Amino acid sequence: MPCRSANDLPDLRRIHVTAPQPQPGILGITPYKGGEGAVPGVADVRKLSSNESPLGPSPKAAAAYAALAKELHRYPDGASEALRQAIGKHHGLDPERIICGNGSDELIGLLTAAFAGPGDEVVYSRHGFLMYPIAAMTHGAKPVVAAEKELTADVDALLAAVTPKTKIVFLANPNNPTGTYLPTAEVKRLRAGLPAHVLLVIDAAYAEYVTRNDYSAGVELVEASDNTVMTRTFSKIYGLAALRIGWLYAPANIVDIVNRTRGPFNVNAAAHVAAIAALADVAHVDAARTHNDIWLPKLIEGVRALGLGATQSVGNFVLVRFGKAPKDAAAADAFLRSRGLILRGMTAYGLGDSLRLTIGTEEENLRFLAALKDFVAA
Numbered sequence: 228m229p230c231r232s233a234n235d236l237p238d239l240r241r242i243h244v245t246a247p248q249p250q251p252g253i254l255g256i257t258p259y260k261g262g263e264g265a266v267p268g269v270a271d272v273r274k275l276s277s278n279e280s281p282l283g284p285s286p287k288a289a290a291a292y293a294a295l296a297k298e299l300h301r302y303p304d305g306a307s308e309a310l311r312q313a314i315g316k317h318h319g320l321d322p323e324r325i326i327c328g329n330g331s332d333e334l335i336g337l338l339t340a341a342f343a344g345p346g347d348e349v350v351y352s353r354h355g356f357l358m359y360p361i362a363a364m365t366h367g368a369k370p371v372v373a374a375e376k377e378l379t380a381d382v383d384a385l386l387a388a389v390t391p392k393t394k395i396v397f398l399a400n401p402n403n404p405t406g407t408y409l410p411t412a413e414v415k416r417l418r419a420g421l422p423a424h425v426l427l428v429i430d431a432a433y434a435e436y437v438t439r440n441d442y443s444a445g446v447e448l449v450e451a452s453d454n455t456v457m458t459r460t461f462s463k464i465y466g467l468a469a470l471r472i473g474w475l476y477a478p479a480n481i482v483d484i485v486n487r488t489r490g491p492f493n494v495n496a497a498a499h500v501a502a503i504a505a506l507a508d509v510a511h512v513d514a515a516r517t518h519n520d521i522w523l524p525k526l527i528e529g530v531r532a533l534g535l536g537a538t539q540s541v542g543n544f545v546l547v548r549f550g551k552a553p554k555d556a557a558a559a560d561a562f563l564r565s566r567g568l569i570l571r572g573m574t575a576y577g578l579g580d581s582l583r584l585t586i587g588t589e590e591e592n593l594r595f596l597a598a599l600k601d602f603v604a605a
């Protein structure tokens with residue numbers, strides 16, 4: 228809270244006595260800030276700040292969404308039955324062990340609400356996805372940070388951060404914003420090292436982009452345990468971020484617990500039909516992955532060729548690392564914005580020396596590399 232002058236005190240006290248007070252932890256939360264999409268005074272702006280798909284959604288998903296306009300008076304299916312069946316069939320999973328959510332963000336919140344509260348601890352890695360500490364503090368639990376090694380989650384540090392108070396360990400794999408990942412064997416070692424009562428949440432929001440053969444999204448771990456959950460989303464490779472639709476795969480005991488607190492109509496009908504159509508359009512997802520496979524290495528190499536750092540990302544984004552002023556990340560951000568390119572500032576992630584770049588269209592990627600070259604040369 229900012230300092231107040233003595234003159235302010237009587238007023239402030241009155242407010243403190245009479246106004247509703249939040250639960251512990253709430254005022255410690257810095258609100259999550261999404262990627263920006265506009266630069267004042269610059270007309271042709273490209274948003275490369277939210278890891279959205281440059282290919283957009285499947286046209287079939289967009290058509291299903293449009294067709295739903297005639298049905299807006301109907302409540303959605305509260306059990307997301309048809310979508311769970313479709314996900315189950317597509318991935319070879321038991322639909323009874325799937326829960327759909329209003330984005331995977333909602334599922335992160337529901338899991339935290341169910342398993343962690345005041346006096347409990349929630350462990351995540353140093354540059355892990357910000358929704359984990361936000362969810363922990365929302366429910367009165369304490370977020371506990373584990374160090375990373377070379378901007379990658381470190382199983383030994385995660386295990387060392389566990390105390391008798393730990394209830395949940397969140398692991399984004401691959402992680403946003405670093406783009407780095409843990410191989411299957413390391414995730415298994417993490418699970419094996421955690422006490423049985425600690426819930427491990429593997430957030431695999433970018434799983435569809437990963438082409439490494441030592442990576443898996445976490446299905447086998449979920450199926451081999453009663454304490455491991457995998458979350459997924461339609462916001463990234465499926466290009467449906469606007470509709471807010473994610474899902475989790477969990478053991479039956481966890482599904483039962485989460486379903487008790489889930490809102491009865493937490494996923495909207497437009498998200499249901501669009502996600503089902505998106506799953507069926509395999510060619511569109513393949514095209515998105517192929518585009519990423521082409522541009523991810525080109526952008527990493529392009530950034531490094533200019534003498535800057537780029538993480539060895541396996542997602543649809545790259546963490547670009549800058550040096551000291553006057554050529555620091557803030558200066559680069561301002562320069563790129565003046566060229567109509569919006570990247571994501573990383574100060575909230577403790578990475579003030581970096582900007583996160585989402586892989587864009589070919590034109591956007593080339594424009595970024597050209598602008599970055601000019602920034603370095605200027």
Ligand SMILES: *Cc1c(COP(=O)(O)O)cnc(C)c1O
Pocket residue numbers: 278329330331332333356399402403430432459460461462468471472473
């Ligand atoms: C984008 C993202 C999500 C959020 O996905 P929604 O389904 O849109 O809520 C979850 N986890 C990570 C790591 C992400 O980057």
